[in-house]
Amino acid sequence: MRTKPMRAVLSALGIAIGIAAVVAVIGIPASSAKALSDQLATLGTNLLRAEPGQTFGGQDAKLPKTAVGMAKRIGPVTSASGIGKTGKSVRRNDHVDENETSGLGVFAATPDLLDVLGGHVRDGRFVDSSPFPAVVLGSVAATRLGITGTGGQVWIDGQWFTVVGILDPMPLAPEIERSVLVGWETATERLAFDGHPSTVYVRAKDTAVEAVRNVLGPTLNPQQPNEVRVARPSDALAAKQLTETAYSGLFLGLGGVALLVGGVGVANTMVISVLERRREIGLRRALGATRRQVRGQFLAESVLLSGLGGLVGVLIGVAVTAGYSASQNWPAEIPLPAVLGGVAISMLVGAIAGAYPAMRAARLSPTEALA
Numbered sequence: 001m002r003t004k005p006m007r008a009v010l011s012a013l014g015i016a017i018g019i020a021a022v023v024a025v026i027g028i029p030a031s032s033a034k035a036l037s038d039q040l041a042t043l044g045t046n047l048l049r050a051e052p053g054q055t056f057g058g059q060d061a062k063l064p065k066t067a068v069g070m071a072k073r074i075g076p077v078t079s080a081s082g083i084g085k086t087g088k089s090v091r092r093n094d095h096v097d098e099n100e101t102s103g104l105g106v107f108a109a110t111p112d113l114l115d116v117l118g119g120h121v122r123d124g125r126f127v128d129s130s131p132f133p134a135v136v137l138g139s140v141a142a143t144r145l146g147i148t149g150t151g152g153q154v155w156i157d158g159q160w161f162t163v164v165g166i167l168d169p170m171p172l173a174p175e176i177e178r179s180v181l182v183g184w185e186t187a188t189e190r191l192a193f194d195g196h197p198s199t200v201y202v203r204a205k206d207t208a209v210e211a212v213r214n215v216l217g218p219t220l221n222p223q224q225p226n227e228v229r230v231a232r233p234s235d236a237l238a239a240k241q242l243t244e245t246a247y248s249g250l251f252l253g254l255g256g257v258a259l260l261v262g263g264v265g266v267a268n269t270m271v272i273s274v275l276e277r278r279r280e281i282g283l284r285r286a287l288g289a290t291r292r293q294v295r296g297q298f299l300a301e302s303v304l305l306s307g308l309g310g311l312v313g314v315l316i317g318v319a320v321t322a323g324y325s326a327s328q329n330w331p332a333e334i335p336l337p338a339v340l341g342g343v344a345i346s347m348l349v350g351a352i353a354g355a356y357p358a359m360r361a362a363r364l365s366p367t368e369a370l371a
Helices: 005-043 067-072 113-117 139-145 184-190 206-220 233-276 278-286 291-327 336-363 366-370
Strands: 047-052 077-085 105-109 121-124 134-137 153-156 159-167 179-183 199-204 228-231
Touching: 005 233, 005 291, 005 336, 047 206, 067 077, 067 199, 067 206, 077 113, 105 184, 113 199, 134 139, 139 159, 153 179, 179 184, 199 206, 206 228, 233 278, 233 291, 233 336, 278 291, 278 366, 291 336
Parallel strands: 105 179, 134 159
Antiparallel strands: 047 199, 047 228, 077 105, 077 199, 121 159, 134 179, 153 159
16 A cells, blocks of 8 residues: 555545545534524424414405414413514615515514514514504515615605614524514504404413414314414424435435445455565465465455545545534534444445455465466
8 A cells, every 4th residue: 555555545535435425414414403403492392373274265264353362361372472464565665666575575563572483683673562663674574675774764555664673583483584574553553454463473381382282273263263274383494304304315325326436446456456466475375375364465455445545534524514514503413423334334345345356366376376
């Protein structure tokens, strides 16, 4: 390996790439899962969301005006709030085409909404019960409207509304990120809001989430409980993580293919090494080396070559995982079995790849090798 370092490096490179791919494919989803776990631990998995479904006639249903109050009466419910769809659109100013909505909705909101959702105001304050024309923008809404701070104004239904707050991202309620929130009373007086909530958010005790989920529909709308859809936002995040895990399985297969190619490369290198070193093999056999010793020499070289490639691959895989996790603001999670297994697998591949060349070298007789 020292006399022909370039060939050794190129042979080990295939193993290194395969192991790096395997380690990164295991490490990156593990980091994503850890980030999701930390996020859910912060946001909580006890949030439920209720929305109106459809009537038997296929029409859009409505939640009763008393829906939020009824939700708070459920024993294990710790807090509840809601938003209401006003049907109005928002524009940056009165010169923008009225059909240009930027994909944003205008919703009525109560002051306790952020407490229920676990949200935070990035700049300014949240809506209150005052009748003044003020709005709070979700993080995506602020970006699309080109607003970076409070004090500006937006145009809603022929009226100017002052931006008093901008929210941080809200993973459990992404619809809020794309919303412009107006106080409940303000929306009723200025935007002809009918008072029916379009979404009710409920926080329940951790031990009673499923029980609350089962009774939430009949409680919010006793006359038509089938017209209420109840969802658990944390389930959507978990489903997203499951999808990412499925994709990681595909890349894990590609890493295995790269490892297989690397093993073939090592085997090819060892076969060539046996052909090139026939005289050396013959001389060693003539000086008394047994077949077992010759076989062990070539097998050890193959395992060492693959082991070094695996070690380099592990280091590359760890570096890729740490770099990608840092770019996504995730905690880097490197499973120890992936690190140890990467080196072990590479050595196993080396043993398998070097078995045939080692046996071929051991079968050479001294006279044949020296001829």
